[in-house]
Amino acid sequence: MTRRNSFRNLLACLALVGIGIFPVIALAQDAVKISTTDTKIRNIDGVAAIVNTGYVTRKEVDDRIAALQKQGNKMPSGTDLRKMVMDRLIIEKIQLQNAEQEGVEVTNKELDKIIDDIAAKNKMSRAELKVKIEASGTTYERYKQLLREDIVISRYREREVEGKVKISDAEIDNYIKDRNLAAPMGGVVASTPVANGAPEEIDVAQIFIPAEAGAAAQADAKKKAESLLVLARGDADFLQLGAMAAKDNPKIKFQELGYRTPDRLPQLFYEAVRNIGSGQVANVVVKSPAGFHVLKVLDRRALVANAPESRPAQSAQAAPSAPQSIMITQTLSRHILLRSRQGLSDQDAERRLAGYRDQVRAKTVDFGDLAKKYSEDGAAANGGNLGWMSSGDLVPEFEQAMNRLQIGDVSNPVKTQFGWHLIQVLDRREAQLTVEKQREFARAAIRERKFDQAYQDWLRELRDTATVKIINADDPASSPR
Known part of the structure; x- marks a missing residue:
């Protein structure tokens, strides 16, 4: 059940939808390499957009929409959906x-090994996998092409x-310190109380859903925002919840604003x-105007001239470099x-x-x-x-x-890459990470935040530097021009 490295996660994701072998068909683009001659011959009515020396066809857009609808995803309708796709x-x-x-490629030997792994995860031979693929309405060669493209991307x-994502030891130290200021536990001293009407920070x-x-x-x-609010008001750790939501959907942003006076907060937030x-x-x-925000007050403190120094000093016996703790919720x-x-x-x-x-x-x-009788x-x-x-x-x-x-509750059936689960929560507790684990936790959390921003910046740069001409974004392939 534990996570694997990113490459193994890719293989796991490729075994998730339907019978566990076709997500690449649903999620990969229907890419076709073309030459200048092909472009001249091809009926322009079938092209939705020209992208550098290639193109996106109206049928590719139709196929992607059909695949998303088959997965049961909730999506916008009409032209908004076609534009998104x-x-x-x-x-x-x-x-x-x-x-x-740039020379990024997947060799035939690598591809065969990955297909064998997918077949093994579904308890099939490669021949049985091939039969299942062809029974789904696509060819085995097409499946291999789409799989190769997903891995290349x-x-x-x-x-x-x-x-490009670099994380310094100072950033890790600051993250751990901030966690303790936000959740004063395990010996961390609370902030200076705020008197009624007194200036404060x-x-x-926030968890932001655009x-x-x-x-x-x-x-x-x-x-989505309301579901996250329900979780945040329950037992879920807000910082972990935000990081997890951002990982599941890169468009969701998680941000700690830091100590601010009321006039430096957005009026809606305050x-x-x-x-x-x-x-x-x-x-x-x-x-x-940009979307929906789930907010949590991590701390409030009195605003004084020497606020950072207003906390009582640590015990003289404590080593200045003594590691601080991170408390997390375990289930x-x-x-x-x-x-x-x-x-x-x-x-x-x-x-x-369900039974x-x-x-x-x-x-x-x-x-x-x-579980003893039926769990696999x-x-x-x-x-x-x-x-x-x-x-x-x-x-x-x-x-x-x-x-x-909640503790004692039993879930509805849940599907993952491993199969179908029925879950029961027995207990929850607050646990303190070891020094090594808390630094790993901090590094992973910082990396998630930085990677999301770097990834979005990279995508914008790719789009801005490409030559793209939209020819027909609205009509399905079957519609006459």
């Missing part, structure tokens, strides 16, 4: 072109973006937090896993787990007994018990579902 295909096309120029992105953190134009997009962004105390989450989602849970495999459809797995759920909720059977993983012998888990230890789909549960 078009923009994504253009960016993917540019990345493939640049990767080819991933490698190119890692090389171009991840290598407020440390606010909202695109259109009623559907606005509604989806608001719904109105939302003016009457709540340290450690509390704003009662409602804040809407701005003890257990699960029942039905692995994705040939002969077990998603509908059957979901129906079986187990109803029995546990009706208290006619013990969750642990069901190594934890089955222990009643499905996964032990104490911290944020980031589990795959996102599992972790998000687990974090929504």
Whole structure:
């Protein structure tokens, strides 16, 4: 259940949708290499956009929309959806072109090994995998081409973006210090109390969900923000929740604003937090012209001339360089896993787990007994018990579902790259990371923030330096011009 490195995560993601072998068809662009002669011959009515020396076809846009709809994703409708898909295909096309120029490639031997790994994860031979692919309506060669392109884009992105993210020891030290100021536990001294009406500074953190134009997009962004607000007001650690949301959706931003006087906070933010105390989450989602904001007051302190020095000094016996602690929320849970495999459809797995759920909720059977009997993983012998888990230890789909549960609750069936799960939360606790682990935690959190910004900047740079001409973004391939 634990995370792998980025390349293994890629392989895992490629085994996620449907029977676990076709996400690349749903998520990869339908890229085609062309020559100048091909461009002249091709009917221009079939081209939606010219991208440098290549093009995006109207059929590619149609196919991507159909794939997204098949996955059940909530999306805007009409021209907004086509524009969103078009923009994504253009960016993917540019990345493939640049990767080819930079010599990023996947050898046939590497590709065969990756396909063998995908087949093994689905408990198939390569021949059985090929049969499943062709039964889905595509050819095996087409599947290999799309898979190769996804891997090329991933490698190119890692090389171009991840290598530029640098994290210093000072940044890690400051992050750990800020965490302790935000959550005064384990010997960290609280901020100076604020007298009624006295000047103060407020440390606010936000999770920002951008909202695109259109009623559907606005509604989806608001719904996402409200779901995060519910989690934030529960047992979830706000900083971890923000980092996890940003990882799951790069468009979501997580930011700690630092200590600010009220006049230096956005007026909308101050109105939302003016009457709540340290450690509390704003009662409602804040809407701005850019989107929706979930806010939490990490700390409030009196504004005095020497505010940074106003905290009592550490004990003289304490070493100046003594490491500070980071407190995190850990969850003890257990699960029942039905692995994705040939002969077990998603509908059957979901129906079986829903039956187990109803029995546990009706208290006619013990969750642990069901796990011992039916769960298909190594934890089955222990009643499905996964032990104490911290944020980031589990795959996102599992972790998000687990974090929504109160102690003793049982989830609805949840699908991940491993199969279908039924989850029960047994307990939660606050735990202190070791010196080594807290620095790893801090480095990972800082990297997530920096990578997101670097990745968005990189995408904008790619788009700005490319030659793109939109010919027909609105009409499906079947529509006459």
